[in-house]
Amino acid sequence: MFHWYYFAGAVVFFGGLWIRIHKIEIPFIQPSLIRDKGYRQILYMSFLGFVTHFAILIVMPLMLQHVFGKNPTAVGFIIFPGAMLSAVAAIFVGRLIDRYGNIRVMFLAHILLIVSTVLFYLLSPHSEYMIMLAYMFTSFGFSSLSSSSTNEVSRVMSRELTASGIGMKQLIHYVGSASGSVLGGIIVEMGGADFPISSFQNTFLVLIGLMTGSLLLLLLYRRHVHQS
Template sequence: MESEARVREGEKLIRVLAFTLVISVMSATMFNIVLPEIGKQFELTLSQVSWVSSAFLLVYAIGTVTYGKLADTYKLKNLITFGLVFFAAGSLVGLAAPNYGTVLIGRVLQAVGAAVIPATAAIIPVRYFPPEKRGRALGIAMTGLAIGSALGPVVAALVVGVAHWRWLFAMPLFTLLALPYYRRYLREEERKAGAIDWLGGALLAGTVSLLLLAVTYGKWLPAVGAIAAFVLFVSRIRAAKEPFIRPALFSSKAYALGLAIAFVATAIGYSLVFLTPQLLAGVHRLEPGLVGFVMFPAAVATALLGRTGGKLADAKGNSVLFYAATAMLVVCFALMTSFTGAPPAFIALFLLFGNVGQSFLYIALSNAISRTLPKEHSGVGMGLLSMLNFIAGAVAAAVYGKIVDDGAGFRLNPAISRPEAYVYSNLYIVLALLLAFMAMLYYVIFGRTDRDDKKRIRRRGRS
């Protein structure tokens, strides 16, 4: 009875969470559209104005694991309240910003609050749903992410078409509508004993910040600083009585290698977001507005099929979803490498396989990794996963950008005739091979869990 009541509460929470994720993702991506407008108003270079997005994502990544750690000690109900109020407060600061510095402060305050949302999205499916029902919950959360990704650029374009770009700061205020529902349905949990290792948290934040700066700007000094901060962080968590992250968490081979697979999978999937606009603009000479139209159908398909992926994991087993997702991504990359110069309508069709496959892959890996964690460490464990996803995206963007800038004087696929398309075609072949290797590694790590899944599903079918 207790578990059934928890699942009923979880069903309500996951829908509220999906709405909150839509707003959060939109807020993270909308400002990319208006960076030229902001730069023009404040007379800034592109590298200067890009901090509107970079600062948000930097704090967002660090905040995700921080809220995850706090959720292992403090009530999630109070953390989500603090986060959403802070998110709205940052929006008000941005709306009233008289200069660029205040705009940046508003974005940082937004990120401090908004970071609670991906942390909550990772925790609620683990705490409120048993493993056999968790896939569907993750699928609903993925639907929220996909809708936010699809709507962000469209809504931003509509807003700046009729009003000042500053009104984009108003969007997060809608998350306050969800706050009463979180307060109502999140359980009153006991505060757990133990102190927070703030020094360890600061060293982790410093490591991530310096790493992202090094990757984004290609500078060696932040890279050296990141290595030094990481060494100090490892020393701290080994010596502290109550470390920010317990080293024992990584003694689980399945968890540690699961994080590694998720990192690679996110980096591979980021190619769809990063390389496609470059391909359409550089090879097909499309304007930015038309690039958005080419990518929009795949985002809509991902939103529509997110719940289907979760249901498939629950009904057939996590491995079925994982291998189906991998197959769809391989099909996408195979088509992209062979028809890189095909009309944009074909690229839009190929992306359907890629985007849906990537969303299914996220559901499968989140589901698999969550099962390796003890409940008392689910917050920080899943928070680390979310943080690594952000880092993977930043690293992938830097690597892909460097490769595209350097170009390619040869082709791995003889079907490609346009020299400017060589680099994209070659990259898609390498990514497909990486996916195949990742699938083999997944089988080695999670094969036992997958067999247990199949036995459980067979028993459920007979009962």
Template sequence: MKKDLQTLEGRMRDSEEANALQPVSLDLRKTVPWIIFVLFFAVLNETVFVVSTPSIAAELALKPSEVSLVLTSFMIIFGTGSIVYGKLSDMYSLKKMVMIGLLIYGGGSLLGFLAHRYYPAVIAARILQGIGGSAIPTLLMIMITRYFKSRDRGKMFGIVGSTVALSEGMGPVIGGFISERLHWSFLFIIPLFTLLSIPFFLKTLPEEQPRGGKADFIGAVLFVAATALLILYLTDSRWPYLVISLILYGGFAVHIRRVEEPFIELSMLTNGRWVRGLLSAIALFGTMAGLLFMVPQMLSQVHLMTAGAIGWVMFPGAISLVFFGVYGGTLVDRKGYSRVYYIGLALYISSLLLLSILAGAAPWLLSAVLVAAYVGFSFLKTSLATGVSQTLTEQEAGVGMGMLNLVSFLSEAAGMALVGKMLADGVLEIPLIPIITASSAHSYSNLFFSFAIIIALGAVLYFSAFRRSR
């Protein structure tokens, strides 16, 4: 997700004292089922399209680089939108923001279903889904902090984390089943179920008076536009995209120096350990997103598997996040985040090297190796988030962890775009590993090996920042 709710949890807890003044308390038994329901269908949209990208590419005659935009367009908006909604919730009624998010999410989903034969409309629908969907996890976390009693919040944060992991794990299976039995366009119908929650939230959430404040919308628009054009350049290699992107980034840099509450705080860049932690996160989330995009392409092209079968190959690894995500957090508390990082690093790099060697092997064997990759990623993500949080003061925590969340999403989008571009151009179709006999598997094998190198470089940055930490 490709998304890190621990960062949102930290931000919510930082504001707990201010929100304690709210007199409203929600009924746990009535509210929890609806929170689980809405969150499940919101987060599902992050992974449900992954295994269907080969089918989408075949039907719309798209290159891997082009079909990657079906995933990356959603992630870019989802990542930046989570920060924007967090700020807006401090200015406007939470109830209205939830309603707006759900309606935009549903509208984008309906557009995607009705206009699925037109590629630009599919991308527009995914952008709208990102705009609306990004409201849901953010606002639900704020809702927990603002309206639940302090003794219930830890339990609720745990429920949220488990729901997110379950949704991400079920996404490939549900997406593959629907694509194979019906059609990939029906994946756009799934988010419409969230609209069923509107009557409940309208009745339950209190009316709030606008509290005022400032949101750096200009900065957000400049940053999102610049990033989107950079992703387009990585996808299509057209120089105008890069030039305009750099111009917009320049305008963004000038703008945030002139506003009181900028979208991104430049002062944070003086924190060297925090910056190195973010760079390490870029390597981690970028490679994992590239892997998630690449594996379905490989299983389709090399092993000629259907979307439904691909979903089941990926399911054991994805669902392992439900169990090992919680276990990794417990292990961090007991052994320290650096030790957990070492364990995750060994698992993740080993699995990438094995995938490189076994790219043409039996799908069941690849599925087993993917479990190790998912577990390693889960440990790395948990320990990295914990380590980065230790570099921040109490005043910097909200901005610093929010930036980690944003960087994670953008890295995922860039990782998928780069992998799509490299597969489309065939730049790695070189027989480097003798054991790989199928020529169609060379690119995938070499990409897995490249990912292992990138993770090793990210680990060097991590060690330089946290080697003396617990």
């Protein structure tokens, strides 16, 4: 809705939170976590990954309904393969992490998510089956990023900060999920009430940019790890 007082309220509450975590002895959000550059980069990547995934989840059914005229049952069947792949992916992602390490799996996840958003942008207007295919890339990439980044936090954080670090990351997941849904809805709505194809493509174009930015963050994070 773009009302300024929501933003002003968020700034006030954030300021209150910052004061609070510096005053009590053992806050849930440790200030030392926020000051850790590598940890912040993992949080940024997690946030962008969740934004991308949940923006696609909100936009995909709308596109199937308004562009291809699919009913809710058909929409569910088109999304179903990607959802099943996400459930099965957990087994393989764990094995990949054990074999190749967190950072390589995070690279794989970013490539899959970028490929999926490019497929959505280029091919989704032509066929609903392209949407099914693109979401399978999204699903596997998202599972890979979520698992490998959480595992990386447990690897790089000190024992005293691991629980707090993973908890903070989970909070970022919730914020990213909500932000992605809002972002996807806003961009589609900006295209007009008739939901033209261009409004969906604009959403996917923004997501391509977000995941490209996240990949750059991963490159910076890898350099930071090597230097430290």
